[in-house]
Amino acid sequence: MSFLKPKTHIEQGDVVILYLSVNSMHAIEAVPTIVNKKGETIANIFQTSYGSLKVESIIGVEYGSRVELSKGWAYVLQPNPELWTQTLPHRTQIIYTPDISMILHQLEVRPGAVVIESGTGSGSLSHYFLRALKPTGHLHTFDFHEARADQAREEFKRHGLAEFVTVYHRDVCNLGFTSELDGVADAIFLDLPSPDLAVPHAFKALKLSGGRFCSFSPCIEQSQRCIQELTKLGFNEICSMEVLQQENVVKTRTVPVIDLEFLKSPKTSETPTINEDNKANKESKKYLTSSNPQILPGHTGFLTFATLPPNIAK
Amino acid sequence: MSFLKPKTHIEQGDVVILYLSVNSMHAIEAVPTIVNKKGETIANIFQTSYGSLKVESIIGVEYGSRVELSKGWAYVLQPNPELWTQTLPHRTQIIYTPDISMILHQLEVRPGAVVIESGTGSGSLSHYFLRALKPTGHLHTFDFHEARADQAREEFKRHGLAEFVTVYHRDVCNLGFTSELDGVADAIFLDLPSPDLAVPHAFKALKLSGGRFCSFSPCIEQSQRCIQELTKLGFNEICSMEVLQQENVVKTRTVPVIDLEFLKSPKTSETPTINEDNKANKESKKYLTSSNPQILPGHTGFLTFATLPPNIAK
Amino acid sequence: MTALTTPNIQLGDYIVIQRQKYTKLQKFGSLDTTATLGKETLELKSLLDHPYGSTFKMCVKETKAGKRGAQRQHTLELCSETELGSTRENLGISSSGADNRDICDNGEAQALKSSDIEQLREACNESSKIIEKLVENSKTFHNRTEYSQEKYLLKKEKKYFEFVQIRQPTIRLMADIFYRQDADKVMGIRVDTLSQIISYSGVCGFGNYLLYESGTNGLLPAAMINAIGADTEGTLVHMHPGNVAQKQALLALKLPFEQQQRCISVNLYSVLREFYQNGTAAVDAVEASPKEEVNEPETDQPDTSTDEQSETTEPSTKKPKLDGETQSNPRTPPRWQLENKRAASLMHAKFDSLVMSAKEHPSSILQALIPLIRPSRPIVIFSTCKELLLETYMELKSTAKVTNLHLTSNWLRMYQILPNRTHPEVNMSGNSGYLLTGYTLQ
Amino acid sequence: MTALTTPNIQLGDYIVIQRQKYTKLQKFGSLDTTATLGKETLELKSLLDHPYGSTFKMCVKETKAGKRGAQRQHTLELCSETELGSTRENLGISSSGADNRDICDNGEAQALKSSDIEQLREACNESSKIIEKLVENSKTFHNRTEYSQEKYLLKKEKKYFEFVQIRQPTIRLMADIFYRQDADKVMGIRVDTLSQIISYSGVCGFGNYLLYESGTNGLLPAAMINAIGADTEGTLVHMHPGNVAQKQALLALKLPFEQQQRCISVNLYSVLREFYQNGTAAVDAVEASPKEEVNEPETDQPDTSTDEQSETTEPSTKKPKLDGETQSNPRTPPRWQLENKRAASLMHAKFDSLVMSAKEHPSSILQALIPLIRPSRPIVIFSTCKELLLETYMELKSTAKVTNLHLTSNWLRMYQILPNRTHPEVNMSGNSGYLLTGYTLQ
Structure with missing residues (x-):
């Protein structure tokens, strides 16, 4: 439940970031016991490269504290989308903070916004959308992979974010975003192999008063086709960019x-x-x-943004 | 004649770089008189933002000296391809030192090399090729624009480089590099709107023992088509890159x-x-x-390199 | 966000005027307000009550000889959708040469003389018409390559395009305008860096946030209070070194009153004194000579801030705001004192993150502000001077009060994606500035 | 360059062994020489007298159990053109799924066990066969997207590819190998920076050039003498801080003797003493205890250089080269003294440019070397540490001995250009280093 708002102390059930070093951190759940493979309830012991942690011992501890491991120590931090993105279980290729920040900025997401996302993937970007739009907005997130959609739904619940998000298992390229969502969205984000196929659906789902659109694609050809489709449907302010962050x-x-x-x-x-x-x-x-480090990220994806102007007949 | 080799003093007829500041330099010809529009021979006076220079006065002066202008002073530098590139009369879009350096390196140009270039353009790259391959190599440079080819030929003569270069006025995409050049080139460079059309001609002009190929294109689609053609003809080590230099x-x-x-x-x-x-x-x-300056070059062109392996049947 | 209809343009609003890719922030203060776009002056009165997003046609009213060519005054007329459309399509240009081999750029390519063009411009008010004439009279146009034709048309369109769109200011639009007009006005904070400040600081609808900035035209506080949102419980304390906070971007957002109230702008020196001394000297401070207290920030502030202040476009709300309040209500404490008190009580309760963008060396300010941040909270320090952040990095590293330190910068490349003409844009912005980020520890 | 036939592989040559994209520089010292590529050991003897550019097939001779899996020893067999060809084409794979939605990565996708694969590998010697089997037995391959299939094939191909090509070392190939293996070996000089050093220095077939470098495995002197060329009149004086110059890349180029002779490698300290004192002390210097002079460079050299020296792969030619000469011909001056004399006379005549790549602070070295450069000549100083060049920039600026100063760095981005899969490569090199360039004045 540690994703909803800033909090000071670790409560049972919180996801906690166990910070060992700049290159080593883990997201753990603050529960005193777990059930092992044999079905027995046993003490929850978490293993790290600096020894083990009896997870029960961190419940009630203040976030930001140092906790002892059997062969060293670590800090316990409250999770947020940045730390979560660095520690989450990867189910797909994920998008990182520099691209995500630009997406949120360009989509003008703020509390109250209604955002549609496809696909949900590992839920990394979803957590950012949720932080930005809660408590008054809503995220509709779609994935064509059923297991991933289920996992994401479970995760949002555990993270205390369930009331701000609806997770759909659906092939949006072929089936669209459901007719219930026609004209409800302030912003739409696509991370799909063929974004151009979903552009007409995005067009329908955006508000009549207009809205913002983003597509993230690793290859330039995807952006080219997407832009052709956007142009055809009357989107404007179409622009494409790359953001690359360097560590110093x-x-x-x-x-x-x-x-x-x-x-x-x-x-x-x-x-x-x-x-x-x-x-x-x-x-x-x-x-x-x-x-800079010897090897830097040289490419993540092309970000294509566009505006649907107000009062375009659909 | 000041391009052939390092020299210490300005001789009559030399091209001289008049260096006023990092952003202001001029290439001038060290001749005491010029013929004006009326056909009269008059003293050669060169105007700068720091006043005028009586050009006759610099003849015999040591390169690297300070010379007086009517309202200030300047340095006289011996020209080289870098300074020439910054001062030459632009007849076309030109390629600059960072890309050129990579081209020379990747094409493995050194004294003795036979290089084919198309188009000649403003001759900026040609001067680099000539510096690298003289005195034992030869440059064959092609342009479809007759006036440009003539100007370049004249310029090479004035610069003392005529014996190392042959300038052709020819449409190489349609007509190729002339049959005399079949199998003579160590390296081929293309800067053409449709490089793919010239690739088969490049293939024929490279030596049987193999050689290197480069194409410079502003747009990615040109590189895509060029690479398709290269692959078809059996070129290997195909790679594309961008080089961007930043001033600090x-x-x-x-x-x-x-x-x-x-x-x-x-x-x-x-x-x-x-x-x-x-x-x-x-x-x-x-x-x-x-x-960095507020505005940097963000793109010059895509450089595509490839190797023609030895003993490919043509 | 929740309104399904777009709001209408009101007097007193800040508006964004867009002409092709050029955008400008303008206060629509009265019906007589005019806006200047290069050589064009626009009378804004006809915008009133039209919905944001509308497009207007510039209609020449009079032409005055100016220093650099004719200066034209225009009225604006709401235009229909059908009037819009790409000039290129209107002209139906298609035949392009394969390359430029036969073009000689001897300056004689255009048969029309510049006087002819000026006359044409007076006569036909539509840019597409003017461009059509130019194309007809260009000897080389149809021999140019498509790439070259496109460049020619864009150049001409830019010069003769006669439509403007009026848009509601948003953080996105203002960040672009400020950075493009003068990056120094926003301390060199580029769009990618701004977006990351918002992410790394974690600013959102819950929590209390602390910002120190020495002059971004209000962009940083506006971006943060925008992320805090309307009808939420988040609060921002915005510290600045000057006499009055720069607030242009904040005012332009036209936020609901309750949201504006949750952005508490205070002077750094004055609020720190309030905070350090409020246990014993709370009453004293209020009773102290207002004149001295008011002046203190001004004398305390570093040299550069004075210039900064004069750059704000809100001169009318500056001095009077302070003087007026202290003079008219001599017995109630001045607003700045009340704000100091509100801020100090939040400072005692501590904050959920710290954002700093200082013209000064960040180190001493950071030392004063870090104790005000709860443990396990992000700090984000921006600077255009890497050396300052290197030193700050080392200091933080040695005190072990902050962990997960990262010093980052960014490249941002825009792309032209067009059929057969796709490439990164030929110019790019050279400086993203640097962000030093980390998390406070207990 | 002028030979129309490609030269043949000779004993004593350095060769470049290429397996797919991996390249390695190897000395083919004797018929017993073996080369190690990961887990594969190659016997090189069958390369002898085959032309450079030939491709050989790796034929397993024996397999030994190693610490990290089987270590295989291979003989090499010249292979025909028809044996080559893309594995993808051989397999004729075409049906790819549209996306990855139905793939579960549960580790059970490959029906073959690793023992099966190892056995398969022993049995069929062709990588395409092995990959074909892997594809046949993969439950998910045909459901993967083409992009994903490609990745899978590339990964497998890389592991099982059984051809190597033997190439003649060039500056281009060696710059890649050294930088990839360990950028520190070439002081962090990346290919774009190397290419610009050559341009900015103006090094070519005419003129005398001066280089100071503190250890690039011979890459910088090799690149410069390569640009000076065979049968030309250019000369290079190559100063270094160590006891013996690092020369691997120079030796690998197998230059004609006359060209090698025009690269004069001397110790910085020793040649400067020779130069400063040769008027009066020339004879003394020659008569001086060789032992002391030989050792001087070693004790003078900064800490790091010792490590550098030990990195060269030419241990056999190191000490003996000096000791041998001094011992066998006690009355003729040792070679290093002759080289010092040749260099000193060029120093008196002055140089046509200066290139520096110093581990040490460039400033004091530059002060010693700049007087040796003629006016109107380029200087090019490389460093990976910008701060050093900032200081050097300021010093040069204040002395006004050098003009047109520029401090530059580079981005280099490689692109994957494939139908429908075009994008910049996902990783890029982060450090180009910095170049400080300028022109000397009279």
Whole structure:
């Protein structure tokens, strides 16, 4: 229930982010016992690279606290869509915070917005939509994969978000977003292999007063076809972009500074010995600097945005 | 004649780079007189934003010297392909040093190489090819625009490069590179609206022992069609890339550093007056930093490279 | 959001005027208000009561000789959907040359003289007509490649396009306008970075949020209160170093009163003094000479902020707002004092995240504000100067008060996606600025 | 370049072994030489005298149990063109599902057990056969989307592909190999940056060039002497801080002797002493204890260089080269002294450009070397640490000895261009390093 609003202490049933290091964190459920494969109820012990955690011990602890592991320690953080995106069980390729942030901004999602999303996938983006539109808006999210839709529905319930979201198992390319949703949406997001097939349905589902559209596609051809369809139906402000985030790794670099002046004077018995030379010409300077990691994300997808203007006859 | 090799002093007839500032330079010809519109021979006076230069005065001057203008001064630099690219008379869209450098590297151009280029355009890339392949190689450069081919031919002569280059006025997409060039090229470069049409001709012109191919295209569809054709003809190592250079503008930034600690103590008659407060809490720190210009080149073109393997039957 | 009908344009509204891709934020203050788009001056009175999203035709009323060519004054006329449509389609241009080989750019390609064009412009008021004439009289147009034709038409269309659309300001539209007009006005916060500030800060309909910014024309507080939403329980304390907060973007959003009330704008120095000293000196502070307190922020603020303040387009609401209140109600505390008190009580209760965009070195401000943030909460610090964030990163790292530190920046590339002419746009923005993010610890 | 026939593989050559996209530089030192590609060991003897560019088939000779699965030893057999060809075509796969909706990744998709696959691998030696079997036995393959099928095939092909091509080392191939294997080996000089160093330095068949580098496995001097070319009049003085120059890439190019001779590799300290003191102390220097002079570079060199030296793959030519010469010809000056003399005379005549890639702070080295460059000549300084170049920029700016200063870096994005699957590659290299360029003044 830890996704609804900021809270201070861990309650039983909360999803908690166990933060070990910048590259290692886990989402765990704060329940004292679990049922093992044999059907026995046993203490919930979570294993990490720094040893085990008796999960019961964190219930009632303040978020942001340090908790002891058998071979070290970790921090317990309240989950949010950013941390969840980094720890969630991947059921599909997911979209990450830089693209998601642009999607929310361009779709102008704010409390009260009605948003349609397809597909639900691993629910990473759904959590962002829900944070942005609750408590007065609603998310309708569609997936053609039944198990994924079921899992997502379960997850939203456990996360305390059920009342703001409806999960559908449905092939929207062929069947559309159901007639109940005609003219209800402020914004529509598509992450589909053939977004162009769903554009006419998006057109119908957007409000008569207009709305915003986004499609995320890994390949340029998908965007090309999608844009053709958008243009045909009278969408405007069509634009496509890529957002790529770079990490800047902060470090202190020690750089040797050498002196070459001493070479100008000939070596005589009066001049310093080589060892003294070295001392003189071997210094170093420290620099606070940063560089990108050797490998960066070079492409996530093309984001295509468009506006359906108000009062277009459907 | 100043393009052939490094030289120390300006001779009559040299092209000279008149360097005023990082954003202002001119390529001028070191000739004492010119013929005006009336057919009269007059002194060659060159006008700049810092006043005029009597061109005769620079003949015999050492390259790298400072020369006086009527309202300031400038440096005279020996031209090279980089400086020429920044100052040449634009007859077409040109390719710049970052892309060109990659082209030369990937085409493995070195002294002795035989290179075919189409189109010649403004001759910017040609100058790079010539620097890299002279004195033992040869450049065959083609343009379908007769005036451009003539201008380029003239220019190479004036620059002292004529013996290393042959300029052709020819529509290579339809007519190919002439049968004389069958099997002579180590490398082929295409900058054409429909590179795919010239690929079969490139295939014929490359040596039987194989060679390298490059096509530069602004639009992805051109690269797509070009790659289809390359694949069909048995080229391998096909790869496409974009190179984008960023300028880092170096500057010193002064950042105010404020102190907020003084706010913790209540104001009494004993505490310093506001003016003294300000003195205490207004400091600043200097940072040597850099940033990109507000607008950067976001796209020049897609570079597609490929290898023709040895001994492919033609 | 919930209204199914689009609202109408009202006097006092900020409006976004769009002409092709150019957009401008304008206050529609009175019926006499005019807006200037390059050489065109538009009389806005006919916009009144029309729904947002409507398109109007610019009708030349008079032409004055200006310094840089003719300056035209236009009235606006609501236009029908059928009047709209791509100029290209209207002209029905199709035959394009295969390449540019036979074009000589000797300046003689256009048979019409510039005086002819000016005359044409007076005569026929439709851009498509003008462009049609230009095309007819161009000797080279039909020999150009389609790519080149397109460029030509776009250039001409841009110059002669005579429609404007009136749109309701949103964060999205304003972020574009401010950054395009002068990125410094929003401290260099680009759209991708702005969107990530909202994500990383977690600002939403629940919780109390703290923002320090030294001048973004109100864009950052507007974006945050927009994310907090109407009819929710979230609150924003917005600290600034100046005498009066920059609020243009906030005002332009035309938020419901209850939502506006949940954005508490206070001066950094003055509210910190209130906070540190309110146990003992609460009454004193209120009784203290208002003049001195009011002036304090002004003298405290760093050099740059003074310039910043003068950039706001709301001069009428500036000084009078403070002076007026203190003068007319000498016995009730001035509004800024009440806001300080509201902010201080939220500061004692602590916040659910911290966003900072400082012209000053972030370090000392961060030291003062981090104790006001609950544990397990995000902090997001923006700067265009990486060196400042490198130092701040190291400081935070050494105090171990904040974990999961990341220093990030972004590339944003726009694409032209058109049949056979798809490529990234040839220009891109060079600076996204830098974000330092992390989570507070207990 | 001029030979119409491709040269043959000789003993002593460095060769590039390519297996699909993986490439490796290997010295073909003797007929017993083997090369290791992951779990595969290749006997190279059958390469001898075959032309470069030939493709060979890996034929399993024996399989040993290794720590991480079976280690296989292969002989190589020259293979015909017809044996080659895309595995995809061989298999004739075409029916692909429209999307992945019905695929459950429960690990049971492949009916063949890993022991079956291992057995299959022993039995049929052709990767296409193995992959065909895998596809036949995959329950999900034909339900996957084409995109997903492609990924699956590529993954499998990579594992079972049994051909290698032998290529002649070039700067292009080596720059790729070194950077991919360990960018630090070439000081982080990426291909785009390397190509620009060559452009900006203007290095070509005419002129004398000066390079200082503190360890790029010979890539920078090799790239420069390659650009200088065979049978030309250009010369390169290559200064380095170590005891012996790293020369792997230079040796791999197998340049004609006259060209090799025009790359003069000298120790920075030792050649500067020679240069500064040669008027008076020239004879002294030659007479001086060789031992001391030889050791000087080693003790002078900064900490990091020692590690660098040990990374070269040419241990056999290292110490002996110096010691051997000094010992066997006690009366003729050692080769390094002759090289110092040749370099010093070029230094007195001055150079036509300067390239630097220093692990050390470039500033003091630059001060020593800039006087050796003629006016109106390019200087190009590479570093992965921007801060160093910012300082150097400011120093150069203040001395006014160099103009047209630019500090640049690059993005390099590779594209996947395939029908309906075109996009930039999902990973890209994050660091191009920085180039500081300018022109010397009189």
